[in-house]
Amino acid sequence: GETLAEAARRARGGNPPRPLLIVPGRGAALPADAAPAAAEMACAFGEVLLRAGPGAALVRLDPAEEAALLGWDAEKHRQALEARRAGRE
Numbered sequence: 001g002e003t004l005a006e007a008a009r010r011a012r013g014g015n016p017p018r019p020l021l022i023v024p025g026r027g028a029a030l031p032a033d034a035a036p037a038a039a040e041m042a043c044a045f046g047e048v049l050l051r052a053g054p055g056a057a058l059v060r061l062d063p064a065e066e067a068a069l070l071g072w073d074a075e076k077h078r079q080a081l082e083a084r085r086a087g088r089e
Contacts, residue, residue, distance in 0.1 A: 004021070004023060004029060007021050007023070008021060008029070008031075012031075019031065019034055019035075019038045020038065020041070020042050020045070028042055028045075028046065030042055035082065035086060036082070036085060037078070037082040037085075
């Protein structure tokens, strides 16, 4: 029952702040100042959800699984590219 503005305020107040809001029945919202990588990640999430389809059983990663993915060489490379891109803007 909360409005998009209320949800956005709640997301910004998180620790860490949540850069992406999923709005049931409407889509997703990113802040206007979102980094290009955040927009790319939102598109990737959308692609995954489209492929999974309605009613798919999705499982949230636990902190150890998330940390393992963040430690991948490909993720480290993506983060370095984003840091360089942010430094040029």
